[in-house]
Amino acid sequence: MRVFFLYFLMGIALPMRAALADFEPEPLGQVATIPTPYPAGWLVVHDLAFNHMREGRFYLVDPDASSLGGQMRGIMSGDFIASFVTSARRGEHYVIESFHDRGGRGGKRTDVVSIYDPATLSVVGEVIIPAKRLTGMPNRYAVALLGDDRFLGIYNFTPAQSVSIVDLQTRKFVGEIDIPGCAFVYPTGARSFSSLCSDGGLLITHLGAAGIAEDTDRLEPFNDVVDDAMFEKPAMIGGVGYFPTFTGNLVPVDLRGRIAEVGAKWSLTTEQERAAGWRPGGAWPAVGGEDGRLYVLMHGHGAEGTHKDGGDQVWVFDAASGKRQQIIKLASWGIALSLSAGKPARLVVTGAEPTVDIYDAAGGHHVKTLAISAATPLLVHAVR
Amino acid sequence: MNWLDKLSERSTRGLARGSSRRSWLAGMGAALVGAAAVPVLPVARASSGGQPQASDIPDSGDPLSCDYWRHCAIDGFLCGCCGGTETSCPPGTEMSPITWIGTCRNPVDGKSYVISYNDCCGKTACGHCMCNRNEGDRPMYRPDKNNDINWCLGTKSTLYHCSTAIIIGLAVE
């Protein structure tokens, strides 16, 4: 009996030992990386997490993957309603953010340009800038790449208005340029930037080779800031800014040359549509593709005060001619637009729930709702 | 169709009150706390001026609702839901002296009042009663009429906690 039992045990033990010997443990310490360059349709979803705005983040997303595991490719932090720009030329991502050294108690604030390696999503460098950057609801042009991505311009508001310039080649803060009465950094020409002014005009600041302001030009007031204000949130198509206005017009501003040129204002609506209350709106009301299509988020209850409401339709125009080509009826209420850089072009709509919804930009049909969840995903950035 | 109200509702459920916008029930805040360094109703100058005393202003509506008349251009968390009130900051925060100032129409007397939307600063975001209405709001290149800017400026900390809505005068045509 004992012998039998012994043989029985050996019968189990021998195969197990053999199996253990064959088994290859998985390696510890692996860290995923991301193939670069990213596929053209990838997105960076900014969750500014309004209720927890010190803990905002940027989700790198492959929207074509079928589930969360495939969609979520990696995360960058973005503290205190950060800004994000990416430079294909420099092969870097930039998160411009603010840290408080006592966290939720405040303390000393430090503003930083955090430089990320797109393959590893690791911080590879940083530039400390004056702790003056504008904080508030996000704008794509609160920060901008200038001069063929040599410089970064950061709009400051203390409430004095200025722009901090960072040299991305040397990774050094260059200096601060006063822009009194004006706001934002719309890249202009070879090495200049435009700012919208409270008088309804435009200030153009020209940078020298080292990033110091050399000269300025000013355009006479063209923006009816009281009764038909231009949104400070343009669609940018081929270097031309398409600025919708509060009552439903569109002001194109050609930013390709050294001196910006304001084009003729045209109406997004017919007289009847205007009278019925159709107006653009949202946290980001307009985006445009390299194919010249302009997408504008529209709502039908337009009145004083509805300009941030978003909309349930996206009207598509040929930007150059102003002709409306299509009306996309959204599957749910939208509050902001973004556009991927992939093919086929995808219109990205931040929904009110909130959700991030992907639409086919050509046909207008709803493709999917992203599986990622975000508290305040107002701006989505194309990365390529 | 106020999406910021909805975003807030998801995180603070259970306080909704029937209304076309989301509104919030909470206990009324503590008594007004005056602070010398922050704007208060201006003392009436000698002679006319026609500026009202706060206690004389007729009122209606729930001050903890986004629909409340003073909130016609507020953007942020209502301080009344954060330990403060319409006119006072929650304990341990600092009222920003720098702000933007707009007007709202009082439905009771039909008059437009000047509202100072001072932010309370220096603590982590309150996270309750998020409201955003935009009557008279203009883009950020008109900062004096913009409610999207974090107005915690000139304070020890720019950390945004909540927003007040202080009546500082009667609008004059």
Place this chain on the structure above:
Amino acid sequence: MLTGVLAVGAAGEPEVPSVNAVRNADKARVDYMLNCQGCHLPEGRGIPGVVPVMKNYVGNFLRVPGGREFLVQVPGSANAALDDAALADLLNWVLVTISPEQLPADWVPYTGTEVAKLRAVPLREVTRRRAALVEQMWR
């Protein structure tokens, strides 16, 4: 209409001009709230180093060449959503109400016509211009 006139001191002290410089003080007071107070604070108290102080100070600009123009051309004034007459009245109200003792005895109130002319020429360099004017005040 504000009717108070600040007392004239002993002989040798400058006489402060009457506030008849302001046509509609009620409107000016509210215009100050809506266009200036957000940053410059009640009574132009400002925050040194953050927002220019006007209280007991801004009248000094009328004592130096170029200062009079500066007060109209600075973007906060020039770009305010006020017509020329209203801006003139507001500037006069500010000067007389919060900085009367700094005004020169013979100061001339702004008019809408003057304001219109000055507003047409925007100021590009504000920080340096202000610093230069302030430096002159101390001479």
